[in-house]
Amino acid sequence: MTGTVTTPLLAKIKQHIADHGPMTIAQYMNLCLSDPKHGYYMTQQPFGTKGDFTTAPEISQLFGELIGAWLLHQWISQDLKDPIQLVEIGPGRGTLMKDILRVISLRPQMLAQTQIHLVETSPSLRKVQKKQLKAYEIKWHDNLQNIPKGPTLLVANELFDALPIHQYQLTDTGWRERCVGLNDDQELAIGIGSGTLSPVDVAKANLQAKLGDTLEVSPASNAIASSIAQRIKENGGAALVIDYGYSKTATGDSFQAMKSHEYVSVLEHCGEADLTAHVNFQALANAAKAEGAHAHGPIGQGDFLLALGLLERAGQLGAGKSTLDQDQIRKDVERLAAPDKMGTLFKVLCLTASAIQPIPFNS
Numbered sequence: 001m002t003g004t005v006t007t008p009l010l011a012k013i014k015q016h017i018a019d020h021g022p023m024t025i026a027q028y029m030n031l032c033l034s035d036p037k038h039g040y041y042m043t044q045q046p047f048g049t050k051g052d053f054t055t056a057p058e059i060s061q062l063f064g065e066l067i068g069a070w071l072l073h074q075w076i077s078q079d080l081k082d083p084i085q086l087v088e089i090g091p092g093r094g095t096l097m098k099d100i101l102r103v104i105s106l107r108p109q110m111l112a113q114t115q116i117h118l119v120e121t122s123p124s125l126r127k128v129q130k131k132q133l134k135a136y137e138i139k140w141h142d143n144l145q146n147i148p149k150g151p152t153l154l155v156a157n158e159l160f161d162a163l164p165i166h167q168y169q170l171t172d173t174g175w176r177e178r179c180v181g182l183n184d185d186q187e188l189a190i191g192i193g194s195g196t197l198s199p200v201d202v203a204k205a206n207l208q209a210k211l212g213d214t215l216e217v218s219p220a221s222n223a224i225a226s227s228i229a230q231r232i233k234e235n236g237g238a239a240l241v242i243d244y245g246y247s248k249t250a251t252g253d254s255f256q257a258m259k260s261h262e263y264v265s266v267l268e269h270c271g272e273a274d275l276t277a278h279v280n281f282q283a284l285a286n287a288a289k290a291e292g293a294h295a296h297g298p299i300g301q302g303d304f305l306l307a308l309g310l311l312e313r314a315g316q317l318g319a320g321k322s323t324l325d326q327d328q329i330r331k332d333v334e335r336l337a338a339p340d341k342m343g344t345l346f347k348v349l350c351l352t353a354s355a356i357q358p359i360p361f362n363s
């Protein structure tokens with residue numbers, strides 16, 4: 001694979017490799033997404049039809065409204081006490097939080113008790129969020145550390161797929177880390193580096209792997225899952241992690257790039273394409289359990305939304321609208337919940353402090 005599109009970040013990455021040798025996939029992903037000057041989330045407007053991809057809240061307000069209803073149910077069923085810390089990590093354009101707050105506003109008592117926090121690393125997306133959520137008092141953070149104590153209701157939608165992964169390949173000398181280096185033509189190329197996977201990680205993965213298989217691990221994701229779990233354990237409340245990925249650790253290369261709604265090579269368009277990898281929900285649940293939190297699921301996004309009343313709310317939303325609008329609502333429902341669209345690949349994991357059985361994870 002060669003990097004053919006010249007971008008400002010490509011020159012910086014090539015120079016880094018020339019000076020320091022090949023970089024891990026995690027380093028490469030981190031630079032492409034979060035380089036302060038040229039990183040994808042720092043410079044691009046990635047969402048929507050004009051962007052590179054669309055997320056569930058950008059498809060339909062139904063998604064955020066049902067999440068809002070679930071959070072409201074947690075407030076009531078867990079009898080959460082004032083002040084409630086409502087937190088979203090990786091809020092994108094702020095659309096999900098806006099839809100959640102519209103539902104929470106139906107219970108003015110809950111809204112009055114709620115402090116709203118957005119954890120966002122991109123200054124340009126913070127500006128978009130500020131505009132979208134100007135009706136509310138909101139605090140922005142770089143991480144969870146400085147959010148005040150209090151029962152916490154936390155959501156992270158499509159955050160974890162954007163966090164850096166390391167890739168290891170099983171070779172005849174054991175698991176070796178895959179790295180980004182330069183080929184003979186001085187173009188970017190992926191090869192096998194000298195790094196190895198720790199025997200602890202191999203044992204934890206408990207895999208039947210064969211020669212050539214790839215294993216992905218994301219210490220950055222596990223660290224965020226740990227801090228979410230710590231927070232929920234100490235303060236009570238609940239967290240929902242929604243993303244695409246696999247329920248149990250498995251081998252496979254899921255590192256991918258998207259530009260203008262098309263898959264492109266991960267080495268092209270450095271800093272100008274979205275880079276993601278599938279989320280390992282088992283690893284996130286294990287990291288949370290290690291902090292003493294309880295993990296529920298993951299269950300498919302389709303099952304989650306349908307159990308919360310997706311069809312009923314869609315019917316309500318479409319009532320009295322034109323046939324064109326009703327058709328669009330039907331298409332949105334299908335996209336969010338059908339097994340061959342986002343219904344199965346996308347999953348929902350719930351974290352709680354105690355062994356309660358939150359709906360619909362209890363069925």
Ligand SMILES: C[S@@+](CC[C@H](N)C(=O)[O-])C[C@H]1O[C@@H](n2cnc3c(N)ncnc32)[C@H](O)[C@@H]1O
Pocket residue numbers: 041055056057058089090091092093096119120121122125142156157158159162163
């Ligand atoms: C794929 S977007 C998802 C946006 C939104 N949740 C949605 O569903 O439309 C990823 C978001 O996570 C943010 N992000 C990436 N890394 C982050 C980190 N380490 N901490 C907080 N936010 C992060 C990005 O800037 C962006 O807002």
